[in-house]
Amino acid sequence: MAGNSLSNDVSKGIDDTMEALRWCKRHLHDRKALDALRLIQLNLAYLAMALDWEMEGENDKAASAIDRFWWQPHKDDADWIGDPTLLGH
Numbered sequence: 001m002a003g004n005s006l007s008n009d010v011s012k013g014i015d016d017t018m019e020a021l022r023w024c025k026r027h028l029h030d031r032k033a034l035d036a037l038r039l040i041q042l043n044l045a046y047l048a049m050a051l052d053w054e055m056e057g058e059n060d061k062a063a064s065a066i067d068r069f070w071w072q073p074h075k076d077d078a079d080w081i082g083d084p085t086l087l088g089h
Contacts, residue, residue: 006050010050020073046069047065047066053065
């Protein structure tokens, strides 16, 4: 059951990353796009670590990597309209 939850979180993380990249593409000359790209870079590293650890059976480490993921790196609290639980840490 924990693996399924982790897989769901990784899948949501990939979707979130793709949405953030699309936002950056639309806002190329916005300083916030640079910051979002840096967070995306970190998020991709965390996703890769989570998948690697999950494949090695290290589910606690994989969950820890997902816990470090920054949700919605392209949005501020003021910009967010939706589920506030998906905001960054």
